[in-house]
Amino acid sequence: MRLERYFKKPVAILFGYHDMGCAGLQSLLEAEYNVVAVFTHRNSDSEEIFFDSVAGQAEKLSIPVFFPDNVNESQCVELIKQLKPDYLFTLSYRQELTEEITQAATFGAHNIHASLLPAYRGRSHLNWVIINGEKHTGVTLHRVTRQKDAGPILAQAKVTIEKHDNALSLHKKLVQMTRARLPEWLRGLQQGTLIERIQDERLASCPGARQPDDGLINWKKSAIEIHNLIRGITYPWPGAYTMAGEKKLIIWESCIKESFSESQPGTIISLDPLLIACGVGVLEVKRGMCGEVRDSEAGAIVRELKAHCGMLLV
Structure with a gap:
């Protein structure tokens, strides 16, 4: 047990x-x-x-806040060393820390990653777990090492991905789970009661950061795959999209219909409800963005597109 707990608050x-x-x-x-x-x-x-703004929260508490373009520049490194931290913690921070920074902390650097490591290392893990149809994800506390998101695991908590979840609802679940479990983990880290376990590289995956073209719908895929893509990157993410001639349709919400169509994938087969034939199955478009209105119901989309049965989306 680390005795510094009884003498002073650990510096972080x-x-x-x-x-x-x-x-x-x-x-x-x-x-x-x-x-x-x-x-x-x-x-x-x-x-x-x-x-929410972590900067705003910190400023209300009179905690100094820094916005470096490059946290690894010498000025920042020296400042971090001068603060003599016991611990460093990273949560959704977009810059990687050099070893010079991570080694400045007496008890090392730790990260909270919003997946069940070693699965879904790297960026966009929140989106990929939904796009790939996973049933669970979670949050992981691990030690920071040279390889991104690959350090020894100290604690994990599982979150269920429900059928109705989209990227925003899952994001909120993961934040809530972090807020619920992290204080307990932090106390355990300070007391030395958390046991590190090495990540199993056989189970590791790293889909990588999403690119804009990842949102283009391939109607040759199954309705379930397309539906998962839509809910995985729905608003406030950029959204899954398709083209109707020169017009771009972003789909925010969809559902899978238990029906079959022999039409070419991407063909509109019904206007009310708005149904699209897929490679396997049929997808109903419920809400989306076409033209200037950010959030439109299916009827407004049909009117904006001047849609008709047999119209092909690509």
Whole structure:
């Protein structure tokens, strides 16, 4: 058991962003860590801001906040060393820390990753688990090492992916799970009661960051695959899309119909409800964006597209 718990609060630096960064800051304070600095990112004008600000939370608590373009530049490294942290924690932080930074902490650097490692390392794990039709995901506390998301695991918690979940609802579940379990894990880390276990590389996967073209719907795929893509990147993510002539249709919400069609995949086979033939099965479009209106129901989409039965989406 680490005796520093009984003499002083352990000094921590948080590298965090988004709702997960906020959950991390709240959990550190609940677990009685002395957070001496928060490193985060400025919001981008091109990004849909639907999440809380860890910078705003830290500033209300008079915790110094830094927004470095490159956290690994010498000025930042020296500042981190001067703060003499016991622990470093990363949650949804978009820059990788060099060993010079991670080794500045007496008891090392740790990360919360929103998947059940070693599965779904890297970026966009939230989206990929839905796109790939997984039934479970979770959050993992692990030690930071040279290989991204591959360090020894100290704790995990599983989250069920329900059929009705989309990227936003699953994101909220993962944040809630982190907020519920992280204080307990942080206390265990401080007391030395968490046992590290090496990740099994045979179970490792890293789908990689999503690219814009990943959202293009391939109607030759099955209705279930297309439905999973739609719910995996629905608003406030960019959304799965298709083309109707020169018009772009982003689909926010869909459902699978238990029916069969011999029509070419991508063919509109009904206007009310709006049904599209897939490689296997039929998909109903319930909500989407076509033209200037961000969120339209199927009837408005039909009118905007001037859709008709037999029209082909590509």
